[in-house]
Amino acid sequence: MTALAYKYHSQRARKRKKAKLNFKALVSTGTASLNLALASVINRLPNTTSISHPKSPRHPSWFYIQNMDCKSWGSRDIVFLCIIVLSLIHVSLGAKVRHFKWEVEYMYGAPDCQEHVVMGINGQFPGPTIRAKAGDTIVVDLTNKLHTEGVVIHWHGIRQLGTPWADGTASISQCAINPGETFEYRFKVDRPGTYFYHGHYGMQRSAGLYGSLIVDMADGEKEPFHYDAEFNLLLSDWWHKSVHEQEVGLSSNPFRWIGEPQSLLINGRGQYNCSLAAKFSNSSISQCKFKGNEKCAPQVLKVRPNKTYRLRIASTTALASLNLAIKGHKMVVVEADGNHVQPFAVNDLDIYSGESYSVLLKTDQNPYKNYWVSIGVRGRDPKTNQALTLLSYSATPASKLPTTQPPVTPRWDDYNHSKAFTKSIYALMGSPQPPKTYDRRIILLNTQNRLNGFVKWAINNVSLVLPSTPYLGSIKFGLNNAFDQKSPPDNYDSSYDIMKPAPNQNTTQGSGVYSITLNTTVDVILQNANALAKDVSEIHPWHLHGHDFWVLGYGEGKFKDGDEKTFNLKNPPLRNTAVIFPFGWTALRFVADNPGVWAFHCHIEPHLHMGMGVIFAQGVHRVGQIPKEALACGLTGNKQN
Ligand SMILES: *[C@@H]1O[C@H](CO)[C@@H](O)[C@H](O)[C@H]1NC(C)=O
Ligand SMILES: *[C@@H]1O[C@H](CO)[C@@H](O)[C@H](O)[C@H]1NC(C)=O
Ligand SMILES: *[C@@H]1O[C@H](CO)[C@@H](O)[C@H](O)[C@H]1NC(C)=O
Numbered sequence: 001m002t003a004l005a006y007k008y009h010s011q012r013a014r015k016r017k018k019a020k021l022n023f024k025a026l027v028s029t030g031t032a033s034l035n036l037a038l039a040s041v042i043n044r045l046p047n048t049t050s051i052s053h054p055k056s057p058r059h060p061s062w063f064y065i066q067n068m069d070c071k072s073w074g075s076r077d078i079v080f081l082c083i084i085v086l087s088l089i090h091v092s093l094g095a096k097v098r099h100f101k102w103e104v105e106y107m108y109g110a111p112d113c114q115e116h117v118v119m120g121i122n123g124q125f126p127g128p129t130i131r132a133k134a135g136d137t138i139v140v141d142l143t144n145k146l147h148t149e150g151v152v153i154h155w156h157g158i159r160q161l162g163t164p165w166a167d168g169t170a171s172i173s174q175c176a177i178n179p180g181e182t183f184e185y186r187f188k189v190d191r192p193g194t195y196f197y198h199g200h201y202g203m204q205r206s207a208g209l210y211g212s213l214i215v216d217m218a219d220g221e222k223e224p225f226h227y228d229a230e231f232n233l234l235l236s237d238w239w240h241k242s243v244h245e246q247e248v249g250l251s252s253n254p255f256r257w258i259g260e261p262q263s264l265l266i267n268g269r270g271q272y273n274c275s276l277a278a279k280f281s282n283s284s285i286s287q288c289k290f291k292g293n294e295k296c297a298p299q300v301l302k303v304r305p306n307k308t309y310r311l312r313i314a315s316t317t318a319l320a321s322l323n324l325a326i327k328g329h330k331m332v333v334v335e336a337d338g339n340h341v342q343p344f345a346v347n348d349l350d351i352y353s354g355e356s357y358s359v360l361l362k363t364d365q366n367p368y369k370n371y372w373v374s375i376g377v378r379g380r381d382p383k384t385n386q387a388l389t390l391l392s393y394s395a396t397p398a399s400k401l402p403t404t405q406p407p408v409t410p411r412w413d414d415y416n417h418s419k420a421f422t423k424s425i426y427a428l429m430g431s432p433q434p435p436k437t438y439d440r441r442i443i444l445l446n447t448q449n450r451l452n453g454f455v456k457w458a459i460n461n462v463s464l465v466l467p468s469t470p471y472l473g474s475i476k477f478g479l480n481n482a483f484d485q486k487s488p489p490d491n492y493d494s495s496y497d498i499m500k501p502a503p504n505q506n507t508t509q510g511s512g513v514y515s516i517t518l519n520t521t522v523d524v525i526l527q528n529a530n531a532l533a534k535d536v537s538e539i540h541p542w543h544l545h546g547h548d549f550w551v552l553g554y555g556e557g558k559f560k561d562g563d564e565k566t567f568n569l570k571n572p573p574l575r576n577t578a579v580i581f582p583f584g585w586t587a588l589r590f591v592a593d594n595p596g597v598w599a600f601h602c603h604i605e606p607h608l609h610m611g612m613g614v615i616f617a618q619g620v621h622r623v624g625q626i627p628k629e630a631l632a633c634g635l636t637g638n639k640q641n
């Protein structure tokens, strides 16, 4: 008996029907042409209604410009201006408001074939995919159907220009939404790219509160690369222990670490107690047997030969750094965190929590075979099996398993491999360049410490604790008793030896804020160090809210004056998440041009829980009227604004 006995429906209509019931099933059974129809199917899902933007008044001069031929405008510059004006008009007329009604709840699910409680949205895990076009406005009416806890959702990678209260960070941009309450998130997706959304209250992301957010180019705009169809791979890791139990363990004395994940998930699906490639495994794990309709059955990527596919890959893991490979196929990286990069080919790719990539894949291999797609753990001694699925050519049934072993994930501690990949990422020519100098440099040393016996992460010796009143409200209204008024330091004691455990493990706790002058250029140097145990320094992917930053460089050991000479100011990639390697530093530059209060933190969920983050506030007096529902708690609970 074959391991994968997928049934393929010959009738397109039946496929469509199934797709409507479960959009994810479409990815697994769809043919290339069907996948092309993905966007339109998503738009027709019952919970995704598109409402046209109220039409701009037909101003006579607009009408005139719209019907003009740019060439008749004369000089080159004017023609260029004319094209820009036309494309702006095009964008504004094409933009839509996309409404969603979501209910967040705990429900039973079996992401890795074992039943546990997961967080779902409208009964789905992962949550529904949002698909929009650049310039669209997304409106999500989020109802909290949890029984006893609040909820918020962060739109990861969306800068929230002009809507800092919609960033979805509890205690920072808004109050957690109480059980039974509904909060309206309304924000613009201004740039195309591969994004995702997730819970940002406690460790709700680890509980499964996440989904994809894909923004296509605006009408009339084209990607700088070609592809025939696309797949979406949202990667995560999964624990059998509940998030509540994980949180309690992390906040206990003695400390109880969450351990390594039981499973890795691709689009919310993994296999805990069996393997699709058991005979190649070195453990005694048994072979998975699926009929195909199980919710933990892998989604097969069904492809046609001689085509180019775009894989949109995003990682919302709680802990794991991952490596993805497709047997026999190279991938060309074209997008990172919503920004185009100089295309480069790889056999495998490292992806850290909070990052996203698009890669192009040519189906140029023997179409009478299927190929393993594998995801394995990097950066920590892995105790979790690879997640596997298949790239299946249309000529070959998906039930025909490859006869060769899945790709072997590079050794977890082969950091040279990780660095080689990370350092190959450059901005595509023509991308915005960083300012040549900075106004302020903030060096952030991370250390693992103790606080009255509890284990914490601290930044410049301050472990972040969030206040009960959201910063956005307390800063705007000048409520000085809402959080620590003392700013955390811009640097650390230069005599601190980053290569050794702290001589004095004790640290401090605080809720202070880095106040950044609006429109200034800030350099952040993330400095890694030894953790509590000797010779241990971990990988930390840092994510900035409200901005992209340029990644100017990476280095080993302690950042020193003069290291800025090695910065790449020519074509550094723009990203919203960047990793610091063990015992190393990473240099970032951003322009503080987005009024609001923004978190900047390690995207590893338990690390943030243990205090590994900082808060940047900028131009809060310039923030427009904040919806009062966002501030209906703490000291802002009865403020009128
Ligand atoms: C794993 O699978 C084996 C055999 O299929 C079964 O006996 C065992 O109970 C399973 N273990 C778990 C933890 O599900
Ligand atoms: C199993 O062990 C063999 C020999 O040590 C090794 O070549 C192979 O890569 C291992 N397989 C996996 C899936 O790790
Ligand atoms: C793919 O293209 C190559 C060369 O362009 C051609 O030789 C081959 O027959 C094609 N394969 C299929 C399955 O169409």
Ligand SMILES: *[C@@H]1O[C@H](CO)[C@@H](O)[C@H](O)[C@H]1NC(C)=O
Pocket (backbone or CB within 6 Å): 416
């Ligand atoms: C990694 O690269 C460094 C510098 O290129 C080299 O000195 C070191 O030996 C490499 N480490 C491994 C494990 O290959």
Ligand SMILES: *[C@@H]1O[C@H](CO)[C@@H](O)[C@H](O)[C@H]1NC(C)=O
Pocket (backbone or CB within 6 Å): 451, 452, 453, 504, 505, 506
């Ligand atoms: C560290 O803090 C503990 C209390 O939690 C205290 O007993 C100890 O003396 C402190 N150690 C140093 C070196 O300050």
Ligand SMILES: *[C@@H]1O[C@H](CO)[C@@H](O)[C@H](O)[C@H]1NC(C)=O
Pocket (backbone or CB within 6 Å): 461, 493, 496, 502, 504, 506, 507, 508
């Ligand atoms: C951090 O703060 C603690 C408590 O005040 C202090 O004992 C320790 O020396 C500080 N560590 C550093 C590296 O400044």
Ligand SMILES: *[C@@H]1O[C@H](CO)[C@@H](O)[C@H](O)[C@H]1NC(C)=O
Pocket (backbone or CB within 6 Å): 518, 519, 593
């Ligand atoms: C910041 O820059 C933006 C545009 O770059 C400008 O509109 C705004 O007025 C500037 N604000 C300040 C306080 O300089």
